Amino acid sequence: MSTHISSCFSGVKLFPFWLDRSDAPAVERELIGRTNADLVIVGGGFTGLWAAVQAKEMDPSLDVVVLEAGKVAYGASGRAGGIVSTSVMHGLPNAVRVFPNDLDALEQLGQENLDGFKQAVAHYGIEADIEWNGEMTVAVEERHLPQLREDYELHRRHGHNVVLLDREQVQAQLASPLYAGAMWSKDRSGTVHPAKMAWGLKAAALRLGVRLYELSPLTRLEDNNTSMVVHTPSGRVTTPRVLLGTGTANVGITDINRRVVQVRDHVLATDPLTDEQLARIGWHNRQGVYDTRTQLNYYRLTRDNRIIFGGLVSYHFNGNPNPAQDADERTYYRLGEVFRKTFPQLQDVSFSHAWGGPIDYCSRGAVFARPYFDGKVVYVAGYTGFGVAGSRFGARMGLNMLLDRDAPERHLDIARTGVSMIPPEPLRWLGAKITFHAFDGADDQGGWKRWWINGIKRLGFPM
Ligand SMILES: Cc1cc2nc3c(=O)[nH]c(=O)nc-3n(C[C@H](O)[C@H](O)[C@H](O)COP(=O)(O)OP(=O)(O)OC[C@H]3O[C@@H](n4cnc5c(N)ncnc54)[C@H](O)[C@@H]3O)c2cc1C
The missing domain is CATH 1.10.287 (Helix Hairpins)
Incomplete structure (x- = not known):
C-alpha cells in the first residue's frame, strides 16, 4: 500500500536546490553614491548577465553598470529546471502559431544563439554541469500521439535530428507506465545547472570590467531628455541607455505590467538516486523531458542523479512575487503525486528541495523587446518559461535595439512587433x-x- 505523499517531504527544504550551495560567489557591494555609465543594465538574471557580457563583447570600451535588486540568480534564472533548448520562440510549434512566415529565419537565429551560448561557455570557462543529451517530449496518453507525430514531421521538415519512439522504444529510454510514445530531439538541446551558469556569467562580466552592484534595486527611472537617471536606495547612475532585464518585477512602467503576467511555477528535487533506483527507470541517455499533459511537467537528472521535476503553475492576485503558498510544504504535494504517478517504481524516493519561481507569461509565449522613454530604455522579457538559452538572444535583441545596431532579427516581426495587452485585475x-x-x-x-x-x-x- 502506498504511503501518504507527505512522508516523501519529511526532510524537504523549501529552497531552490541549485542555490543551496556553499560555493556560491561572494555578493558584490551595493551601489552607494553618484556615478555615470554608458549603459545601465537592471537585473542580474540570465537576461541582464548575457546583456552585460555581450555589450562588452560588442564594444569593450563601453562602461557598463549592472544593478541587481537582491542577489544574482535568485530570480527565475536560479530556479529553472535547466533544460536548454534551441528555439528562441518557445519551440517550433509556437513559432508556427506566432510567426509562420519567418520560420526559417527564426530557426537560424535559434541555431546561431545556441552556437553563441556554447562558445561563451567554452571561452569564459563556465563550469555549469552542461550535458548535451537532447530533449524528449513524452506522450502520457494514446490520444496525444497524433499531435506528437505532427510535431515530429514539423521538426524533420526543419532539419532537426528527431526520432519518433513507440511505447516499447520510449520505455527503453525512460520507463513510465504512462508513456505511449515520444519524440526525441537528439541534438541542439541539453541540461545545465542554472545557478552555476548564472554565477559563471557573473564572473565573466566582472572579468570583462562590468561594474556589478547587488542589493541595489532600481527605485525610480528619471527622464532628463538626453539621459536617464537610475535611482537606487543609496545611489544613482546617469546614463544614455538602460536595459531592463527585470522579468515580471514592477519597475514603475505600467505598460509592462499590462503585457507580462507573473505566474508561479513549482519544482521538486529528489534525493540522489542510487544506481539501483536509477536502473528501475533507465534514462541512460539523460535527456531533458517534457510531457504532453495540459498542466505540463518537465524533468531532468542532475550530475548527482537527483530528478528535478517541475510544473505546477499558479497565479496570485496582482502577480504577487512572494506568495505564502510557496513557503508551505503542502503546495507541493500535488506535484509529488504526479511524480509518483509518472514513476511508481520510485515510491521509496524522497524530495530534498521544493521551490517556486516566477514565469514571465506573455501572449507571444516568447521573448520580446520593447522601447520606452523615446528608446533610451528597452525592456526584455516574456520567455514564458523557456529562457535558459533564449535569454542570450533576448539580451542581444534588446542591445541591438538600444544601441541601434543593424541585426538580422530587426528585419523580422520578432523585433518589429510587440505583444498583446492582457486584461487587468480582477x-x-x-x-x-x-x-x-x-x-x-x-x-x-x-x-x-x-x-x-x-x-x-x-x-x-x-x-
Ligand atoms: C520554475 C521555473 C522553471 C523553469 N525552467 C526552465 C527550463 O527548464 N528551461 C528554460 O529554458 N527556461 C526555464 N524557465 C524560464 C527561465 O528560467 C527564465 O526565462 C529566465 O531565467 C529569465 O531570466 P531573466 O533574467 O529574464 O529573469 P530573472 O532571472 O527573473 O531575473 C530578473 C532579475 O531582475 C531583478 N530585479 C527585479 N526588479 C529589480 C529592480 N527594481 N532593480 C534591480 N533588479 C531587479 C530580480 O531580482 C532578478 O534577479 C523556468 C522558470 C521557472 C520559474
Missing part, C-alpha cells in the same frame, strides 16, 4: 483561476475544461 485573476482549474482536470475529465482552454488558445494566448 479579470486577470479570475481568468487565470478558471484556466488553472481547467488545466487540472482537462486531461482526465475533458468537458467544459477542454472547451475553456481551447477558447483561451483561440483568443491568442499560449497554453
Whole structure:
C-alpha cells in the first residue's frame, strides 16, 4: 500500500536546490553614491548577465553598470529546471502559431544563439554541469500521439535530428507506465545547472570590467531628455541607455505590467538516486523531458542523479512575487503525486528541495523587446518559461535595439512587433483561476475544461 505523499517531504527544504550551495560567489557591494555609465543594465538574471557580457563583447570600451535588486540568480534564472533548448520562440510549434512566415529565419537565429551560448561557455570557462543529451517530449496518453507525430514531421521538415519512439522504444529510454510514445530531439538541446551558469556569467562580466552592484534595486527611472537617471536606495547612475532585464518585477512602467503576467511555477528535487533506483527507470541517455499533459511537467537528472521535476503553475492576485503558498510544504504535494504517478517504481524516493519561481507569461509565449522613454530604455522579457538559452538572444535583441545596431532579427516581426495587452485585475485573476482549474482536470475529465482552454488558445494566448 502506498504511503501518504507527505512522508516523501519529511526532510524537504523549501529552497531552490541549485542555490543551496556553499560555493556560491561572494555578493558584490551595493551601489552607494553618484556615478555615470554608458549603459545601465537592471537585473542580474540570465537576461541582464548575457546583456552585460555581450555589450562588452560588442564594444569593450563601453562602461557598463549592472544593478541587481537582491542577489544574482535568485530570480527565475536560479530556479529553472535547466533544460536548454534551441528555439528562441518557445519551440517550433509556437513559432508556427506566432510567426509562420519567418520560420526559417527564426530557426537560424535559434541555431546561431545556441552556437553563441556554447562558445561563451567554452571561452569564459563556465563550469555549469552542461550535458548535451537532447530533449524528449513524452506522450502520457494514446490520444496525444497524433499531435506528437505532427510535431515530429514539423521538426524533420526543419532539419532537426528527431526520432519518433513507440511505447516499447520510449520505455527503453525512460520507463513510465504512462508513456505511449515520444519524440526525441537528439541534438541542439541539453541540461545545465542554472545557478552555476548564472554565477559563471557573473564572473565573466566582472572579468570583462562590468561594474556589478547587488542589493541595489532600481527605485525610480528619471527622464532628463538626453539621459536617464537610475535611482537606487543609496545611489544613482546617469546614463544614455538602460536595459531592463527585470522579468515580471514592477519597475514603475505600467505598460509592462499590462503585457507580462507573473505566474508561479513549482519544482521538486529528489534525493540522489542510487544506481539501483536509477536502473528501475533507465534514462541512460539523460535527456531533458517534457510531457504532453495540459498542466505540463518537465524533468531532468542532475550530475548527482537527483530528478528535478517541475510544473505546477499558479497565479496570485496582482502577480504577487512572494506568495505564502510557496513557503508551505503542502503546495507541493500535488506535484509529488504526479511524480509518483509518472514513476511508481520510485515510491521509496524522497524530495530534498521544493521551490517556486516566477514565469514571465506573455501572449507571444516568447521573448520580446520593447522601447520606452523615446528608446533610451528597452525592456526584455516574456520567455514564458523557456529562457535558459533564449535569454542570450533576448539580451542581444534588446542591445541591438538600444544601441541601434543593424541585426538580422530587426528585419523580422520578432523585433518589429510587440505583444498583446492582457486584461487587468480582477479579470486577470479570475481568468487565470478558471484556466488553472481547467488545466487540472482537462486531461482526465475533458468537458467544459477542454472547451475553456481551447477558447483561451483561440483568443491568442499560449497554453
Ligand atoms: C520554475 C521555473 C522553471 C523553469 N525552467 C526552465 C527550463 O527548464 N528551461 C528554460 O529554458 N527556461 C526555464 N524557465 C524560464 C527561465 O528560467 C527564465 O526565462 C529566465 O531565467 C529569465 O531570466 P531573466 O533574467 O529574464 O529573469 P530573472 O532571472 O527573473 O531575473 C530578473 C532579475 O531582475 C531583478 N530585479 C527585479 N526588479 C529589480 C529592480 N527594481 N532593480 C534591480 N533588479 C531587479 C530580480 O531580482 C532578478 O534577479 C523556468 C522558470 C521557472 C520559474
